[in-house]
Amino acid sequence: MADSFVIAVASGKGGTGKTTVATNLALLISRAGKKVQYVDCDVEEPNGHIFLKPAIEKTEAVTVAVPQVELDKCTGCGKCGEICQYSAIVAFKKNVLTFEQLCHSCGGCMLVCPTNAIKEKQKEIGSIDHGSADSVGFVQGRLQIGDVRSPALIRQVRQRTAAEGTVIIDAPPGTSCPVIEAVKGVDFVLLVTEPTPFGLNDLMLAVGMVRELKLPFAVVINRSDVGDDKVRQYCRAEEIDVALEIPDDRRIAEAYSRGDMVIDVLGEYQKHFADLAEHIEGKVYAQRGL
Amino acid sequence: MKIAITSTGETLDSPVDPRFGRAAWFIIVDSDSMEFEAIANDNVGAAGGAGISSAKVVIDAGAEAVLTGNCGPNAHRSLAAGGVKVYTGAAGTVKEAVEKFNSGELTAADGPSVGSHFGTGI
The missing domain is CATH 3.30.70.20 (Alpha-Beta Plaits)
Structure with missing residues (x-):
């Protein structure tokens, strides 16, 4: 059964819970016995490793070509x-x-x-780690401190994604070049937001981005019982699918602060993330006419 | 000699622009005759590399010295490559800056006075 597809977890605003959603979704899919790879494209500050705790088996340097003048x-x-x-x-x-x-x-x-008179020379900008956490395949890009060329590194990370199974890309925040590089060509985008004015403002920017890129997407509202109702109103008005709401639960914050997985600490979230995975799969297959 | 002063306007009475790469204007003045021309700086809103492109503008205009408020590392390296001396800390009007330069009150900076992106305000 050809069930390979790529899901990107993105957001406009930072700190909304991209990594929480991406890592828990990856772990849940692997525990369901499916092949899955987690790919951290937030190369300026990759943090998925804190939660998945992978064993790194290989690290490769990434270079870009720069001019050298004779x-x-x-x-x-x-x-x-x-x-x-x-x-x-x-x-x-x-x-x-x-x-x-x-x-x-x-x-x-x-x-x-x-x-x-101009020749090409290679300049190192960062590295890519390969490993695994239980049965979750793990890849992360790490941009060198002081370097700014994250899109070039993210492009290289994307070329290392698995050819089969589910690939979950943890994208950087924002809507600029690094994010475009992380999400372009994926099968589905999950936009994680929070019900605050900042959350809404940046969600609107992110929605504009994925629509421009013609990517199917859905929204996850994190800390869904704080703030106001404007994110939901916006999603209703724009006919945007809200695939999951995660309440503002202190136990999630505590698990996060210890580097624990939400689905390990709070049993009921196994079902929430399983439903989310099924929801996305359904959408992707429907799109492919399967 | 020809000197370039970063300026917020296009006359000798305009205040000095404290930024180099993203200065509004470059006033190219003959420090002896006070004859001048004003060059609008297209690099004000550049996404990046404003200091380098601005260095190219003043070097191509034939300036041998730059009087400005601050100068970042890329601009300083570019101006040095073009043989242009940089005098930072200039303030007041363009004319006052030239007068201070003529009376030897300004000293050439050996290195950049600020870090990258100083003139972008972030």
């Missing part, structure tokens, strides 16, 4: 600087400077250089 071949024409949209390379006559942190690795400077 000044003896440079004629000082300045074309490299003109094509660069990020000021990562700039020519002051024959004095060519590169700013590796700003480089987006497009290769444009190498293409336009008339004397082939």
Whole structure:
């Protein structure tokens, strides 16, 4: 049975519970006897490992290409600087400077250089860990401290996702380039939010993003009994599916603070997450016409 | 000599803009004759690399020195590569800054005066 699909857990606002939802969903699916992989794409601060406690079996370095100029071949024409949209390379006559942190690795400077004075060199930006936690496959990206090129690293992490089974991507917060890189092309997106003005504002941005990307999605409302009713009103008005509501339960906060899994500590949540998994599967299969 | 002053306006009486990369204008002044031209800075709203692009503007304009409030690391490295001396801490009007420069009251900065992204306000 071909039941492979990729679910991304995202949110506009940070701290809404993406990792709680993603890790518990992954563990629950694996305990149901299915093949599942948890992929932490929140590469600036991956924290799924705190809850899943994986054994890391392999770590690989991730590099990106940046320009290296051979000044003896440079004629000082300045074309490299003109094509660069990020000021990562700039020519002051024959004095060519590169700013590796700003480089987006497009290769444009190498293409336009008339004397082939620019070569590619590899620059390390982070690493990818591979491992497993019980039967949950585990992959996480870690961006080097001080580096800013998370989209390039997330793209590499996405290339390591399993070809079969369920893949659960823990996306970074926000709606900008790193998030797009983490969610594009997935089968389903879960948007985790909270019923507060910030939660609503950022949910609306996130909904705009997934609609632009034409991705099917549903909302999870965390701490659903605090704040106000505006997130629910918005979801009703926009005909957005609310797949799960998690109440503001002190026991969940306590479990989280110890690094425990919610489904281990609070038995009733096994059913909630099982229902959520089934709900998403149903939607994905319906979409595929199965 | 030709010097570039970061300015909030396009005249010699305009206040100095304390930012380099995201300054509103560059006033290119002949420090002897006080003849000047004003260049609007297209990099004010740049997503990134504003200091580097702005350095290119003042170097291409032929300036040998920059008078400004603050200058970040990428801009400083770029200006140094173009042989331009940087004088930070300039304040008051553009004209007052040039007068202070002419009387030797400003000293060239050996390195950047602020970190990256200072001029973005975040």
